[in-house]
Amino acid sequence: MKTSIEALYANIQSYKRKYYKNLLLKGSLLAISAFLGAFAIVSILEYFGNFSSTFRAVLFYSFISVSIFSLVYWVIIPIYQLFTLDKQLPHNEAARQIGRYFPQVQDRLLNVLQLHSTNSNAQSSDLYQASIEQKASQFAPISFADAIKYEQNRRYLRFLFIPIVLIGAFLVWDLDFYKASAVRLVNYEQDFxxxxxxxxxxxxxxxxxxxxxxxxxxxxxxxxxxxxxxxxxxxxxxxxxxxxxxxxxxxxxxxxxxxxxxxxxxxxxxxxxxxxxxxxQRPQLRNFVAYLNYPNYTGKKDERLENTGNLIVPAGTQIEWRFQTQETEKLNFVSIISEDSTNVKKAKKEEDGFLLQTTALKSEAFEIELENKYSKNKEKISYLLTVIQDESPKVSLNQFQDSVMYDYLMLGGNISDDYGITNLRFNYRITSNKKTSEYKSLPLKFNPNAINQQYFHQVELEPLNLQAGDELEYFVQVWDNDGVRGRKSSKTGSYRFKIPKELEMRESVSETSKSAESQIDKTLEEAQDLNKKLKQLAEDLKGKKNLNWQQQKELEKLLEQKKQLEDDIKKMQEQNKKLNEQQEKFTEQDERIAEKSKKLQELMDELMDEKTKELYDKLQELLQEQSNSEEIKEVLEKLQNKEMNLEKELDRTLEMFKKLEVDKKMQDIAKQLEELGKEQKDLAKETEKQQKKEEADRRLSEKDKEETDRRLSEKDKEEADRRLSEEQKELNEKFEEMKEQLEELDKMNEELKTPKDLEDTKKKEEEVTKDQEQSSEQLEQKEKKKAAQSQENAGEKMEEMAKQMQQMTSSAEMEQAQEDYDDLRQLLENLLKLSFEQEEIMNGFNEIDQRDPKYITLSQKQLKLKDDAQIVEDSLRALAKRVFQIESFVMRELTDMNDYMEQVTQEVKDRKNPRMLASRQQSVMTSINNLALMLNDVLEQMQQSMSQMGMGKPKPSNQSGSPSPSMSEMQQSINQQIENLKKSGKSGRQLSEGLAKIAAQQEALRRALQKAMQQGKGKEGKGKDGKEGKEGGQKGQNGMQDGEGEGGENGNQDGGSGGNGGNMSKMIKDMEKTEEDLVNKRLTQELIERQKQIMTRLLQSEKAERERDLDEKREAEQAKANKRRVPPQFEEYFKQKEQQIELLKTIPPALSPYYKQQVNEYFKKLEE
CATH class of the missing domain: 2.60.40.10 (Immunoglobulins)
Incomplete structure (x- = not known):
């Protein structure tokens, strides 16, 4: 803490500082006044005096002297004294000045200072020191600096006011007054x-x-x-x-x-x-270079362009500008955004010019602006940067929905992009029971190296697990390869594919059935019309040697009509196949109906035979060669029989189709009734459950109602009642539909030539309807207990109806099967009788000549045999309309038999040589025997089918199409007969008859094998649609119809017939040799050995076929999978698209984007 004396000195020191500051303020005012006054006086004197250089020099230096003196005396010295202690005012003088200002101080301050000065020079006592401190403390309240007043300097402002007014007056008079004088004073050496x-x-x-x-x-x-x-x-x-x-x-x-x-x-x-x-010097641009670094994903090579400012580049291109300039300090790249807006980029200064790097993202006009410290470039350097944006990819979709089997979607279309495609996907979602799933995605194949390409994909619907009533919503989406802003995508519009409900599916199947039936009927009418025209032409050609122009035209029309008929038959086959596929997928069929459908399809597939085609080809050749009418007439007569058989087969096909549809309808109705009854009974249980819940709720006390959450609210009850009523209403509607289907079944049955005996279900229908109506009314009246009972009754009656129909179907089928079996067995006996009678007549003719009286008797027997054959034919054709196992080749054999019989009859009428009749009669007998063999096989199949229906123990049979035991047994029987005849020692007539009979049997077996071989050649894989292809009375009796017909190296691994083609051919040749030996009565050991070899080959084929049966299921599934094919409209579409792909591949890859785009557009126009 400071002492009083120290505080006193500090107070005096503050006074002195303020004293000198006051002097400085005063001196500043006086110095400025002196400076301005001297300046005004010197300027006025010089301006008006127009003095010489010497006098102007005196005035100039006089002004300088006054200014310096004033500054030193009034400003610099006070400043120096303010900051320098040794030149300041002494403390005693300061005390006197302070004493003069403060009355209470006077000389007392000076005395204290003197006492303290004296005390500092001599040793004093503490009392003396205390006395000084006491005296000094008296001045502590006084601030000595207050003695100095800055306001007193205001009186000096009048010295400043005078020069200011003087200077201002002359400035008003002439602004350059002082300036001109100052210039002349400063430049006093210069003459003006x-x-x-x-x-x-x-x-x-x-x-x-x-x-x-x-x-x-x-x-x-x-x-x-x-x-x-x-x-x-x-x-x-x-x-x-x-x-x-x-x-x-x-x-x-x-x-x-x-x-x-x-x-x-x-x-x-x-x-x-x-x-x-x-x-x-203005800045100048000498030249510039643009280095273009294109984005990698565009595939373009980098470029260097010199003095080219207008650029066309893909978005994302990195541009490096290098400018060579002159007299330029700055270079700016000015992007013009709008008329009022620009964006400036500064180029980097380098040793030899400027560098500017930028990335082209959008088109813009720009200017190169040069600048130095004096100027910018006078003329604008303007260019245009055109940026080609990466466009979104394009995608189109042409799609085909499998509205028959609902198995797949065919997707096809075009995808394109300006630089490349990275992904192509099929996006879909499923709406099921009003709930829509999230989108899912499947990848589609595409070529990542092509910018414009076609795509094709078949989407299998089975993995999507679509159920009846589900809706598939889908679209195709494509992504490009934009490496600048990221991949962009485009998608097609959304498409919907709805899987029909069960009712809709049944309606679709019904429509397909009606369409197929209509096509069969139409084809039958065309066949009938063709047959009539054949007869008419044959009549017109009688007695005419040459054809006239009109007849030639009629024949040409006939050939055209035959082609149309063939097309209609193919269409009929396809429609029935489509129907079978639909029914197989959407309806449950028992094995018997499925087998009948298969047999009917086979029947349709075999309607057109090769012999008929050969006859029409021959007719075409004769017409072109303009042959005589006799040859044409002969061909027409043969065609009449063929076309008559075709007509009858189509008629049979139509009738069998109708019967099969009735069977399918009955089975489907029975199944629907069973399911509907189950649904009705389930609803009855639900109604009863609801009723019990409400009763339990009513039994609860009010307290329980408050404490439990099991109580149904009124809203919940109403909702439950409404749901029950709606479900019952839906079941009522379903049963009404069932009644309509039952009526439709009756109509279909009435259209049959031999309608089935169907029981009347009207009473049951009325009872069910009544129960359902009662249940609906009782639900409306809240009588759930009664409603549940009515629902239960309706369900039980529906199930009873279903069982009744199933029993009726089974019973009728068993009865019909037994009747057909008996008829066929009787027919077979009649055929055998015909065969023996024909053999007897043939032997009789061999023993006589033309003049023998027995000729007439034998002729009469031959004519009667023809009538008997006609009866057999009528019976067989009638039976064929009921028995699906009787196939087309059986009926063709029947036609052949009739042809041979007709020829024999005509020759008998013409009284031909008996020896010539023998060959014809042998053909008749062979045909009858063939027919008997075929029907025997059918009989065995029927016996097995009846056994499966529980009508008796089945006989051994071959279901798989491998060599039939009956074929082996027949060959064994022939071999045994030969050995027995050789051992018997017979000769002459008895030997001849025995050998002839055995030769006929061997010929029949050989012909059966030949027909089997012909069937195998016309089929791929497992025959037609996987069938085993039995022929010659025992369809597939040699197991010769399963393979590809390539005749492999191993006899047991067949291609088209039997063990293989070579094995079959070998057997046929051996049989022909046997027939020749038998006719020539050569019973040698070589014959016996040959017969054993034939037997061995048949047994080997049988074994091979049994082994192949192990893979039958797999092959059938593969056949089913392979039968799908691209729809015809898509086949042509994709054929054209493939050609377009090849065309587009010819676009040179080095073209610039603009020209590549133009080429693509050109090709697109060509495609359109």
Whole structure:
């Protein structure tokens, strides 16, 4: 803490600081006043005195001296004293000044200072020291600095006011007054001419020019008088007259200025000062290079373009500009956004120019702006940057929905992009029971190297687990390869594919059935019409040797009509196949109906035989060769029999189709009734459950109702009642539909030529309807208990109806099967009888000649045999309409038999040589025997089928199409007969008859094998639609119809017939040799060995076929999978698209995007 004496000295020191600050303020005012006063006096004297250089020098230095003196005396010295202690006011003098100002201080402060000064020089006592401290403490309340008042300096402002007023007055008079005087005073050594009555006014900015450019120079005059002319005087003294704009304004244009120069102005003898034209250099662009680094995903090679400013580049291209300039300090890249908006990028300065890097993202106009410290480039350097944006990919979709089997979707279309495609997907979602799933995705195949391509994909619907009533919503989406903004995608519109409900599916199957039936009926009518025309043409050609023009045209029309008939038969086959596929997938069929459907399809597939085709080909050749009418007539007669058989087969097909549809309808109705009954009974249980729940709720006390959450609210009850009523209403509607189907079944049955005996279900229908109506009414009346009972009754009656129909179907089928079996067995016996009678007649003719009286008797027997054969034919055709196992080749064999019989009859009428009749009769007998063999096989199949229905123990049979035991047994029987005949020692007539009989049997077996071979050649894989292809009375009796018909190397691994083609051919040749030996009565050991080899080969084939049966199921599934094919409309579409793909592949890959796009557009137009 400071002592009182120390505080006293500090107080005095603060006084002294303020004292000198006051002196400094006072001196500043006086110094400024002296400076301004001297300046005003000197300027006024110089302006009006127009003194010489010497006097102007005196005035100038006098002004400088006064200014320096004033500054030193009044400003610098007080500043020095303020900051320097040794030159400051002494403490005693300061005490006196303070004492004079403060009355209470007076000399007391001085005395204290003197006492303290004395005390500091001698040793004093503490009492003395305390006395000084006491005296010093008396001044503590007084601030000595208050004795100094800054306000007292205001009186010095009057010295400053006088020069300021003086200076201001002359400035008002002439602004350049002091400036002109100051210039002359400073430049006192220079002589100044007398002032002209006018002045030249030149803007100095006009004196700056740019090299090689023009400069406009303007001069204005001011003053009391103006000259009439003004001249420009150059450095070399040349005078140039200025252009006079007005009395006080002149101008001149300097052209193509190359260097700096000076000039002056002259007017009426008054000359201005020298002016200098300064020449500057504008910035210049000498050249530039653009390096284009294209995005990698575009596949374009980088480029270097020189002095090319207008660019067309893909988005994302990195551009590096290198500019070579002259006299340039800055270079700006100015992007023009709009008229009022720009974006400036500064280029980087380098040693040899400027560098600017940018990424092209959008099109824009831009300018190159050059700049130095003097100027920018005079003319705009403008260019256009065109950026080709990566467009979104394009995708189109042509789709085919499998509205028959609902197995697949065919997707096809075009995808394209400007640079490349990275992904193609099939997006879908499923709506089931009003719930829609999230989108899922499947990848589609595409070529990532093609920018414009076709795609094709078959989407299998089975893995999607679509159920009846589900809806599939789908679209195709494609992604490009945009490496700048990220991959973009485009998608097609959404498509919907709805899986029909069960009722809709049944309706679809029903429509397909009606369409197939209509096609069969139409084909039958065309066959009948064709047959009539054949007969008419044959009649017209009788007795005519040559064809006339009209008959030729009729024959040509006939051939065209046959082609149309063949097309209709194919269409019929396809429609029935479509129907079978639908029924197989959407309805449950028992094995017997499925087998009948298969047999019917086989029957349709075999309607067109090769022999008929060969006859029509021959007719075509005869017509082209313009042969005589006899040859054509012969062919027409043969065709009549073929076409008659076709007509009858179509009629049979139609009838069998109708019967089969009735069977399917009965089975389907029975199944629906069973399911509907189950649904009705389930609803009855639900109703009963609801009723019990409500009763339990009513039994609860009010307290229980408050405490339990099991109580049904009124809203919940109403909702439950409404749901029950709606479900019952839906079941009522379903049963009404069932009644309509039952009526339709009756109509279908009535259309059959031999309708089935169907029981009347009207009573049951009415009872069910009544129960259902009662249940609906009881639900409306809240009588759930009664409603449940009515529902239960309706369900039970529906199930009873279903069982009744199933029993009726089973019973009728068993009865019909037994009846057909008996008829066929009787028919077979009649055939055997015909065969023996024909053999007897043939032997009788062999023993006589034309003149023998027995000729007439035998002829009568032959004619009667023809009538018996007609009865057999009628019976067989009637039976064939009921028995599906009787196939087309059986009926063709029947036709052959009739042909041979007709030929024999005609020859008998013409009384031909008996020896000539023998060959024809042998053919008749062979045909009868073949027919018997075929029907025997059918009989065995029927026996097995009846056994499966529980009608008796089945006999051994072959279901798989392997060599039939009956075939082996027949061959064994023939071999045994040969050995027995050889051992019997018979000769002569008995030997001949025995050998003839055995030869006929061997021939029949051989023909059966040949027919089997022909069947096998016409089939791929496992025959037609996987059938085993039995032929020759025992369809597949040699197991020769399963393979591909390639005849492999191993006899047991067949291609088309039997062990293999070679094995079969070998057996047929051996049989022909046996027949020849038997006819020539050569019972040798070689014959016996040959027969054993034939037997061995048959057994080997049988074994091979049994082994192949192990793979039968797998092969059938593969056949089913392979039967799907691209729809016809898509086949043509994709054929064209494949051609377009090849065409588009020819686009040169090096083309620029613009030209590549133009080429693509051109090809697209070609595609359209």
């Amino acid at each position: 001419a007398p002032k002209a009555p006018f002045e030249f006014s030149v803007d100095t900015k006009q004196l700056i020019a740019f090299k090689g450019e023009d400069l406009n120079f303007d001069v204005n005059l001011s003053g009391s008088a103006f000259p009439n002319e003004v001249f420009l005087i150059t450095e070399n003294g040349r005078k140039i007259k200025l252009d006079k704009n007005s009395a006080s304004s002149y101008s001149y244009q300097f052209t193509n200025i190359q260097r700096p120069f000076e000039f002056s102005l002259d007017g009426e003898g008054y000359t201005s000062k020298m002016y200098e034209i300064i020449v500057r």
